[in-house]
Amino acid sequence: MKREPKKLExxxxxxxxxxxEPGDEHSAPKRSLWNVIAIPVLAIVTGLIIGAILIAATSxxxxxxxxxxxxxxxxxxxxxxxxxYQALFTGSIGDPGRIISALGSGDERAIRSAFNPFLESxxxxxxxxxxxxxxxxxFRSGLFNIGVEGQLFIGAACATFVGYAITGLPTIIHMxxxxxxxxxxxxxxxxxxxxxxxTTGGHEVINTIMMNWIAFRLTEWLLSGPMNRPGAAGMPISxxxxxxxxxxxxxxxxxxxxxxxxxxxxxxxxxxxxLFKTKWGLNLRTxxxxxxxxxxxxxxxAKSYMLGMAxxxxxxxxxxxxxxxxxxxSMALGLSSGxxxxxxxxxxxGNNHPLGVVLASILFGTLRNGATxxxxxxRIPIDIVDxxxxxxxxxxxxxxxxxxxxxxxxxxxxxxxxxxSGWGGGQS
Numbered sequence: 291m292k293r294e295p296k297k298l299e300x301x302x303x304x305x306x307x308x309x310x311e312p313g314d315e316h317s318a319p320k321r322s323l324w325n326v327i328a329i330p331v332l333a334i335v336t337g338l339i340i341g342a343i344l345i346a347a348t349s350x351x352x353x354x355x356x357x358x359x360x361x362x363x364x365x366x367x368x369x370x371x372x373x374x375y376q377a378l379f380t381g382s383i384g385d386p387g388r389i390i391s392a393l394g395s396g397d398e399r400a401i402r403s404a405f406n407p408f409l410e411s412x413x414x415x416x417x418x419x420x421x422x423x424x425x426x427x428x429f430r431s432g433l434f435n436i437g438v439e440g441q442l443f444i445g446a447a448c449a450t451f452v453g454y455a456i457t458g459l460p461t462i463i464h465m466x467x468x469x470x471x472x473x474x475x476x477x478x479x480x481x482x483x484x485x486x487x488x489t490t491g492g493h494e495v496i497n498t499i500m501m502n503w504i505a506f507r508l509t510e511w512l513l514s515g516p517m518n519r520p521g522a523a524g525m526p527i528s529x530x531x532x533x534x535x536x537x538x539x540x541x542x543x544x545x546x547x548x549x550x551x552x553x554x555x556x557x558x559x560x561x562x563x564x565l566f567k568t569k570w571g572l573n574l575r576t577x578x579x580x581x582x583x584x585x586x587x588x589x590x591x592a593k594s595y596m597l598g599m600a601x602x603x604x605x606x607x608x609x610x611x612x613x614x615x616x617x618x619x620s621m622a623l624g625l626s627s628g629x630x631x632x633x634x635x636x637x638x639x640g641n642n643h644p645l646g647v648v649l650a651s652i653l654f655g656t657l658r659n660g661a662t663x664x665x666x667x668x669r670i671p672i673d674i675v676d677x678x679x680x681x682x683x684x685x686x687x688x689x690x691x692x693x694x695x696x697x698x699x700x701x702x703x704x705x706x707x708x709x710x711s712g713w714g715g716g717q718s
Contacts, residue, residue, distance in 0.1 A: 328692075328698060329685075329686060329689045329692050329693075330639060330646075330650075330686055332685075332692050332695075332696055332698075333639075333682050333685035333686045333692055334653070334682055336681070336682075336685055336692065336695065337678050337679075337681040337682040337685065338375070338678065340678075340681050341674060341677065341678045341681070342371045342375070344674060344677060345370060345371050345374050345668075345670055345674060346367035346370060346371055348670075348671070348674075349366075349367070349370050349670075351366055351370060352366050352367045352370055355367075370668065373667065373668045374664050374667075374668040374670045374674075375664075377660070377663045377664040377666075377667035377668050378657070378660040378661065378663070378664040378675075379660065380407065380660075380663065381407055381659060381660035381661075381662060381663025381664060381667075382407055382408070382411045382656040382657065382659045382660030382663075383407060383408050383411070383656065383660075384404055384405060384406070384407040384408050385404070385407075388404045389404045389405065391404075392404035392405075402541055402545055403545075406544070406545050407659065407660075407663075409541075409545055409546075409547035410545075410546065410547070410659050411652070411655045411656040411658075411659040411660070412547060412551050412652070412655065413546050413547055413548065413551070413617065413655075413659075414654075414655035414656075414658045414659045415551070415651045415652045415654065415655025415656070416548075416550050416551045416554050416612055416613075416616070416651075416655075417442075417609040417610075417612060417613050417626075417629045418609075418629060418632065418633065418636055418650075418651035418654050418655055419554040419555070419557075419558060419609075419647065419648055419651040420554055420557065420605050420606065420608045420609035420612065421438050421442065421605070421606055421609040421629045421630055421632070421633035421636070422633045422636030422637050422640060422647035422648075422650060422651050423557065423558060423561050423605045423644060423647050424438050424441070424476075424480075424602045424603070424604075424605035424606040424609070424633060425438055425602070425633045425634050425636070425637035426561075426636075426637040426640060426642040426643070426644065426646075426647050427561060427565070427574075427598065427601055427602050427605065428598060428599065428602040429578070429637055429642045430565055430574060430575050430578050430598075430642055431574040431575070431577060431578045431594060431595070431597075431598030431599075431602070432577050432578035432579070432581055432595075432598070433484070433487075433494050433578070433595065433598050433599055433602065434494060434495050434498075435480065435483075435494065435498055435599065435602045435603070435606075436494075436495050436498045436499055436502075436634070437479070437480065437483065437494075437497075437498025437499065437501045437502050437505075437603075437606075437630075438602075438606040438609075438629075438630035438631075438633050438634075439502055439505075439626060439628075439629070439630025439631055440479060440498070440501050440502035440503070440504070440505030440506065440630070441475075441476040441479045441480050441501075441505070441602075441603045441606035441607055441610075441630070442476065442606045442607065442609045442610040442625075442626055442629060442630050443505045443506060443509045443610060443625065443626065444475045444476055444478070444479045444505050444508075444509070444607065444610070445472035445473065445475045445476035445479075445606060445607025445608065445609065445610035445611050446472060446509075446607075446610030446611060446613060446614045446621050446625055447475065447508075447509050447512055447517070447610075447621060448471040448472050448474065448475030448476075448607070448611070449468045449469060449471050449472030449475070449607075449610065449611035449614050449615055450517065450528050450531060450614050450620065450621040451471070451517060451528075452467055452468040452471040452535070453468040453531030453532060453535035453536075453614065453615060454528065454529045454530065454531045454532060454535075454620075456468075456532070456535075457532055459532075459534055460534060461533075461534045461535075461536075464532065464534040464535045465534065465535050465536065465537060465615065467535075468531070468535040468611065468615055469537070469553075469608070469611050469612070469615060471611070472607045472608055472610055472611020472612075472614070472615075473604040473605075473607045473608050473611065474604070474607070475607050475610075476603040476604050476605070476606045476607015476608065476609075476610065476611075477600045477601070477603045477604035477607060478600075478603070479501060479505060479603050479606075479607070480498075480599040480600050480601075480602050480603015480604065480606065481596060481599055481600040481603060482497070482501060483497035483498045483501060483599055484595050484596040484597075484598065484599025484600060485596055485599075487595050487599070488591075488592035488593070488595045488596050489592070494595075494599065502630075509621075509623070510526060510623060513526035513527060513528055513621060513622065513623065514526045517529075517621070519620070525622075526622065526623050527620060527621070527622045528620045528621040528622070529620065530619055530620045531614065531615065531619055531620060535615060536615055536616070536619065537549050537550045537553075537612065537615040537616035539616065546616075546617055548616040548617070549616070550612040550615070550616040550617075553612065554612070554648075555648065557605070557608065558644040558645070558647065558648050559644070561605070561644045562643075562644040562645070564601075565644070570597070573589055573594055574594055574597065574598050576589060577589060577591050577594040577595070577598075578598075606630065606633075609629060609630075610625065610626070613625065613626075613629075632654060632679075635650075635654075635679065635680075635683040636650045636651055636654060638683060638686060638687055639653075639682065639683060639686045654679065657675050657678060657679060658675065660675075661674075661675035
């Protein structure tokens with residue numbers, strides 16, 4: 291037993307060396323691009339195939355056609371699947387024929403209208419990027435932040451208050467101030483579970499779930515009381531934010547594409563830089579990989595937990611802030627349609643890497659935007675898109691299934707995804 295601290299100290303030093311290893315072409319073979327994207331791409335393809343089966347299986351038209359003949363049923367099923375996926379594509383990306391025609395006409399209004407489905411998908415993806423980054427950074431720090439939804443609500447409430455309560459400021463000051471208020475609100479809401487974990491060992495999953503409910507009820511009270519819009523007749527909605535606090539949209543209504551998307555890309559780059567190019571990021575990743583070894587290597591694990599949860603909460607607060615300042619312009623109870631909970635799937639699909647999170651967010655934003663048109667055109671329930679997302683997530687989280695289906699060989703030097711150290715938080 292006396293030798294255990296020495297062994298852990300040695301393990302900690304080795305861990306620090308491995309996490310900080312720059313790596314070159316002689317230390318380990320680099321993974322090919324296909325090895326990096328194979329599982330997510332094949333998971334998406336497999337999800338679409340299973341989704342096609344579900345579309346056919348839930349269509350009464352297909353059942354009626356099979357009652358006539360097998361050939362008629364098969365033809366009807368293929369037609370239903372084709373119609374549904376065509377509507378999903380045109381609703382989220384746009385109609386290629388319409389885009390070409392608009393570009394050929396040179397009509398600026400027609401061009402904007404033709405590209406609007408794709409631009410709206412980016413609008414839907416923007417809060418996903420912030421929320422996904424929040425969960426991914428938490429995972430990298432060894433923390434399971436399941437409180438992104440609550441942090442998003444608090445961030446939105448803070449951004450809303452600063453957006454309408456402060457007047458007379460120029461846009462160059464008011465807009466960043468309101469956005470920063472959202473980030474600080476989310477950071478505070480994330481810091482509390484981090485502090486509890488660092489000082490009492492309370493698990494962040496339980497604490498963040500509880501903080502979610504506190505956030506929901508608190509914002510409900512605020513919107514019905516102190517932050518209620520005058521003349522709202524008791525409806526829980528805030529006043530409109532000042533024009534100087536609004537994140538600008540690039541085009542006229544109904545196109546809602548805004549500057550917030552590029553802010554999200556910039557923040558994703560900053561998260562990558564923090565995690566992989568700074569000492570703070572190295573410390574966070576080291577604690578996330580093995581908190582006990584990191585402790586014996588001289589790192590302040592408690593400080594890393596608090597910092598990791600605060601930054602994660604700030605990113606979640608940005609998701610709420612950007613939605614208020616760029617899209618909604620005021621806050622109501624129906625602010626989020628599950629962005630915080632979907633962000634867990636985004637982090638997993640993106641392998642907890644900022645670039646992966648951005649790509650996964652655009653995928654989810656595209657599916658969410660196209661789902662409405664798919665429902666209208668083909669009468670397919672919008673819940674089918676949720677099923678598609680769940681199937682894709684399942685296959686990404688269980689890559690062995692994809693490798694078994696497509697007979698892929700596991701790479702010899704496959705990078706392991708960093709997850710939390712266990713239900714006890716690694717504080718044994």
